[in-house]
Amino acid sequence: METALFTANNIWMMICTGLVFFMHLGFSFLEIGLTRQKNTVNILFKNIFIITVGLLLYYIGGFNLMYPGFEEGDFGFFKFAGFGIAAPEGGMTPEYASGGYTWWTDFLFQGMFAATAATIVSGAVAERIKLQSFFLFTIIYVGLVYPIVGSWQWGGGFLSSLSYGEAEGFYDFAGSTLVHSVGGWAALIAVYLLGPRIGKYTEDGKANAIPGHSLPFTTAGVLILWLGWFGFNGGSVLSADPELTSLTLVTTSLAAAAGGVSAFIVSYLKFKNFDLTMFLNGILGGLVSITAGADQMSPNEAVVIGLLGGVILVFAVSLLDKLLLDDPVGAIAVHLITGIWGTLAVGIFGAMASFDQFVVQLAGVGAAGVFCSVCGFIILFVIKKTMGLRVPRKEELEGLDIHEHGMDAYPDFRLNQH
C-alpha cells in the first residue's frame, strides 16, 4: 500500500480514537445530570478513574490479552518496546493491519474502547456504591473480563468462527455485545446485588422518580456521545475506506435520530408529556442498536433498527422499574437491552440476514451474557462479602461527595443577589 493511503487511514483512526476518548466526557455529563447533586463529585471521580486506570490496565496487559499472538512470543506485560522508542517489527508499516493504522493507533483506539465498558456500569451503580469497591471491580472487569470476551471475536477467538448452517461466524461490528452488553450485564448484576437507592421504591413496589440535578448536562452528554459514536462506529471499519466509513456514519446517525424520535413518540403516547430524558435515552438506544451492524445495513434498515431500538428502550425502562432494578441513568436499558436487540438485528436485517445468522447472533449474545454475568457476579459477590458494596445509610442520605471526597460539586454556588 502506498504511503499516502496508509497515512490517510491512520489519520482517520487517530481521529476516531480521539472521539471515543471524548465519549468519556459524554458519559460523565450524562450521568451527573441524571443523578442528585450530592453525588456529583463521586460520579466524576469514578469516570476519571475509569479513563485513566482503564487505559493503564489496557497498556499493562489488556491489549495483549485481547489480541494475542499476532507476533511470536509477544505475550506479557509492559511489552511496549522496552525503554527505547523501537517499535515492533512492521508495526508501523502498511504491512500491519492491512495498512489501516499503526500498532500504536491500534493500542490507543482499543484502549479507549476498553474503558467504556466500565463507564456503563458506573452510571447504573451511581449514588450508592462504595468507591473503593467500585475501583476494585473496575480493575478486574476492565483488566480481565472485557479483553477476554473481546478476544473471542475481535481477537480471532471462537465466536469469530462460530458457525451454524450457512452462517459463518458471529458478527458484532463495533460492539453492541462486546462492549455495550459486556458493560450492561455487569451493570445488571451490580444493580441486583446493590439494591435500589433509599426511597426509590415504595413498600408496595411502586417506583418514585428521583430526578437528577442538571438536564443541560444530560443533553450535552448525549450530543457528545452521538459525536463520539462517529469514532466508535466509524473507527470500527479499521481503515478510512470511503464507502464503509461514510455508510457507517449515515447508519449511525439515522439510527440515533430514529431511536430518539420513536422513544419520544412512544413515551408521549404512554405518559402524555414531552419527556426530554426519554428522548435522549432513545437516541442512545438507537446508537447502541445500530452498533453491531452499522456497516451491514442500508440507511433504510438503520432507521427501522433505530425506531425499534427506541421503542424497546421505553418499555425496557418501565420493565426494569417493575423488577425493582434501580438504574439511575437507564444504563441497563440502553446498553444491555438495546445492545442485545442490535446484535440480533444483524440476523434480521442487512447484508448478513438469515435464520442461521440469527441463531449465531443469539449464541453470541448468550455466551457473552453467561460469561459476563457469572464473572460479574463472582467479583461483585466476593467484594460485597468482604469490603462491602454499598455505602452506609447515613452517607447515602447525606451524599457521597461529602463523605468520600470531603467536597461539594458546587461549593461556592450561590443565588444572584444583585
Place this chain on the structure above:
Amino acid sequence: METALFTANNIWMMICTGLVFFMHLGFSFLEIGLTRQKNTVNILFKNIFIITVGLLLYYIGGFNLMYPGFEEGDFGFFKFAGFGIAAPEGGMTPEYASGGYTWWTDFLFQGMFAATAATIVSGAVAERIKLQSFFLFTIIYVGLVYPIVGSWQWGGGFLSSLSYGEAEGFYDFAGSTLVHSVGGWAALIAVYLLGPRIGKYTEDGKANAIPGHSLPFTTAGVLILWLGWFGFNGGSVLSADPELTSLTLVTTSLAAAAGGVSAFIVSYLKFKNFDLTMFLNGILGGLVSITAGADQMSPNEAVVIGLLGGVILVFAVSLLDKLLLDDPVGAIAVHLITGIWGTLAVGIFGAMASFDQFVVQLAGVGAAGVFCSVCGFIILFVIKKTMGLRVPRKEELEGLDIHEHGMDAYPDFRLNQH
C-alpha cells in the same frame, strides 16, 4: 483520481460533518444560557427535536429535493438503496462529486446543514412559542423551504446561473444566505407574529433586559460554534484541497476574532461596560459574515469583513429592540443581518468583487428573503390562526418547562449546606 486522495478528501468531509453536527450542542448551550431557567428543558427539547427530525426529514425527501436529478429517475422518497446495502451506481467512487466524498458523506453533510436553519429560529422564538406549533413549523420549513432555496444555488438552480453584466452567478460559499438568512428570515417573521415576551418592553417602548441563566453555557456554546464552523466552512470546499480548506479556516477564524473584538469595542464605547454577551455575539457575527465568501477572501479582507460584521451586529441588536422585535438570543441580528452583510461582501471584497457581482448578490439576498418571508409568514400565520403560536400567559410566566414537560431543568439543584 487515485484512491488515497479520494480517501483523504472523504475523511475531511466526514470530519466536517461531525463538526457541523457538534454545532447543535453549541446552539443548545448558547440558547439556554441566554434565556431564563424556567424554559431550559423546552429549549433543549426543541434542539433535540430539530437535529433528529431534521435529519430524518432530509433522509425522507430533503436531500432529493435539494439536489435533484443527478441520476435519472432518482426523485422520490426513502430512496436510499432499498433494504440492501447496494449504493447508487458510482456514488462510492471518485467519479462522484469530483472525488471529494462519497454519496453517503454528501447526504450526511448536507443533512447536518439542513437542521441548522431551524435551530436559528428556535433561539429567536424561545420562551413563548407553543411546542407543537414549533414542531409543525420546523417540519415544513426544514422539510420543504430550506431544500427549495438551497436547490436554487447548490442544486444548480436559477441563482447559480443568475448573471448581470460580467457577473456570472450568485455566490454563497457556505450559506450566509442559503442557511443563515433562511433561518433568519423565518426568525424575523416568527418574532413579529409571536410578539415580545411579557415584560420585555415598557408601554412607551423601552426595552427591559431579561437576563439569561448561565453565561458559562453561552460562552461554551460560542466556542463550540466557532469550532463547528471549521466544518461548516471548511467542508463547504467539498474536498480537502489543501489551499482552499486551509485558507477557509484562516479567513473563518480571523473574521470570528475580528467580529468579536469590534463588537466588544463598539459596545464598550456605546455602553461603557465590558459586555460578554456582545463580545460573544460579535464572534458569531464575524463567523456568519465570512461564510458567504470564506474561500474568496484574503486574511486581510476576512479581518475587515469580520470587523464590520461585529459593528453591524451591535447596531442591529439595538435596532431590533427599537422595533420592539424581541429576540432573546440575538439570532436575527447574528444570522439575518450579518448574513446579508456577508453575502453582499462577496461583491465588495475578494476575488469576485465587482459592481455587477454586488448586484447579483443583492438579487440573491432579495430572492431568498422574499421567498423565505412569504413561506414563513404563510406557514406561521396559518398555524397562529389554527393551533395558535403562543403559550398561555400563565404558562409563559411560570415557565414552559413545567407546563409542557412536567419537569425542571435542575430539579435537584440546591445550595451547598456543608
Place this chain on the structure above:
Amino acid sequence: METALFTANNIWMMICTGLVFFMHLGFSFLEIGLTRQKNTVNILFKNIFIITVGLLLYYIGGFNLMYPGFEEGDFGFFKFAGFGIAAPEGGMTPEYASGGYTWWTDFLFQGMFAATAATIVSGAVAERIKLQSFFLFTIIYVGLVYPIVGSWQWGGGFLSSLSYGEAEGFYDFAGSTLVHSVGGWAALIAVYLLGPRIGKYTEDGKANAIPGHSLPFTTAGVLILWLGWFGFNGGSVLSADPELTSLTLVTTSLAAAAGGVSAFIVSYLKFKNFDLTMFLNGILGGLVSITAGADQMSPNEAVVIGLLGGVILVFAVSLLDKLLLDDPVGAIAVHLITGIWGTLAVGIFGAMASFDQFVVQLAGVGAAGVFCSVCGFIILFVIKKTMGLRVPRKEELEGLDIHEHGMDAYPDFRLNQH
C-alpha cells in the same frame, strides 16, 4: 511529494489546529470551575479576549516575528497577501514545510498555540487582576515575548543549535518550555506582584482553601484539554507521519493517565481523601510533562514521566502555598513546574537521553526562565506602578463580575420551587 500525501498531512494539521483551538474551552471551564462564582464572567471575558486578540496579534506580527525570513524581505505586519487571495509563492505546495501543511495552516496552528501562553496566566491571576491591566499585559506578552522565545527554537534561533558535548540543540517537541513555562513564568511573576486573594492566607501563613464554584466544569475542562492535547502534541509532528503521530498520541495519553493516577494516590496518602481536583491537575501535570519529548519516548517512558509529573505536581501545589503564592487554579504548578520537569526529562529518558542533552535542556529552561521572568516583571511592574494591577478591595470582595461587567454569570438561576 504526491498530492494525496500532502492533502492527508494538511488535513491532520487542520484537525490539530481545531483541537488546539478547542483547548480554550477547556481552559475556560477549568478556570471558572476552580474559582468563585462572583468572578466567572470576568474569567470568561479574559479567555475570550485572549483567543480573539491573541489570534489577531499573531496575524498582525507574531507569526512573522516567530518564523522570520523563510522568504526574502518577508518581515513586516499584515503581510497576508494584500487584499487579493494570492498566496506566497510555493506556500500552498508540497515544497513548503516538507509537504506537511500549507502556509495558511502553519499560521493558524501556530496562532492557536500563541494564545495558550496567555491563557495560562489568566488562571493564576484570576479573581483579583484589573481587566484593562490584564489586556495590556496580554497584548505585549502574546504579541512580543511569546514569539521571541518561540523563535529561539522553532524559528531556528540559538536554542535550536545550542550544543554541549555531544548534544546538538535544545529539544522541546511541543512546548513544555516554549509554551507552558513561557506562560508559567509570567504567571509566577504576576502572582508575586499581585499578592494573594483576600482571605487566602492567615496572618501566620496558613493557607485557607477557597473552593471554586463548579467541579463539573473543571472536570469537563480537563477532559477537553486532554482531547486538545491530541492536537497540541499530535500536530507538533508537523505532518501526519503515521508512526510519529500515533506514537505521540500514545505517549501523551499514557502520561496523562499516569499523572492523574499518581497525583490521586499521593494526595490520598498525604491528605486521606479522594481529591478530584488533585486527580484532574495530575492529568494536566502528566500532559505538560510529556509535551517536551512526546515523540522521543516509548510508552513505558511516557508512563514513568507522567507518574513522576503527577507526584511533582502534588508537592509543587503544597510548596507554592507555603511560599504564599496564591494561584487559584494551580497553573504555576501545572505549567511551570511540570513544564520544567518535562523539558529536563528529555535529557533523562528516551532516544536523546544523555548527560550532555540534560545540560542543554537545563540551559534552555534557564534561558526561557530568565527572559520570561525579566520581561514579565518589567511589563507587570510598569503596569502596577501606572494603571495598577489589582482591583480595589471592595470590588474583590463583591466580585469582579458586577463591578467590571455589570452582570452576573447566572443572573436568572433559581432553585426549583415545584
